[in-house]
Amino acid sequence: MKKILYLNIILIILILVANVAIFYGINFPMPFDFINHFTDYETEYILIILLIIGLLAYLIASVKNKQNNFLHIFFILNCLFLAFLAFEGSSEYIKKKKELTLREMEYIKQAKKDIENDRVTYKFAGGLAVSDYDEEIEKKIDDIYKKYGVTYFNTGCIVDFMDLKAQKKYQETVKPYLIKRNGKNWELKMKSEIEKIRN
Structure with a gap:
């Protein structure tokens, strides 16, 4: 029982870290500044989603009439949520990285033209x-x-x-x-x- 509880705590921490990573993925290549951007992470929405997941896990465990399964169900749902966050964050980062590469190529092209002139x-x-x-x-x-x-x-x-x-x-x-x-x-x-x- 303690093991699954610790795993859930670790998973919640990973979800909060993933939320910060998504912010920087969306705003790439913004420099990392945890303190000044803390309010921009919109952590309150993640906490609301975690509460909804907790409620959903409780309802599923109640239907099965096995209250001790709550932590297992909560863990599975949080794994799915973390996977979703990881996918969103990485796809945004890849998109921004491609955009940066295109802009860099434009600047190199412009630099060569400016050198000629x-x-x-x-x-x-x-x-x-x-x-x-x-x-x-x-x-x-x-x-x-x-x-x-x-x-x-x-x-x-x-x-x-x-x-x-x-x-x-x-x-x-x-x-x-x-x-x-x-x-x-x-x-x-x-x-x-x-x-x-x-x-």
Whole structure:
């Protein structure tokens, strides 16, 4: 009796872990952050389903008139629920992984085109800075970017983890070209020139 009770406890823990894994499968490639995303896991729904499974197991055991079978039936139903969660989570992860691969291929293709045009574009997410805007200074900074063959494009404040991950392929593709074009430590040189203009 104790053995089946412990197995049920272990199974419930696995179901809760599977629920967290599904969240990250659906939101792949979001970085793992258990504390900050805790409310997003919707654990209350899993607990409600577990209560329903418990009630169903009790009703099935009552019909068979064998109360000691409750834990066995509860275990079997939870195994089925865990199998369902595992299937859902893995299928979502596979789907997102394919989507990421497609985006990475698009970024590699775009990188090669930008290298041909000598105009590499780095995308970044962030708020739009409106204070301390000086048109003349911004034009000089743009000229420095052109000198080094790069452009920086602000995509806004919404962070798309899929896009951020895919952009790494773009950066990997253009990095050797920019080193060959501008020399080693070109980014430090460029930043230094920009700082001189801003100060």
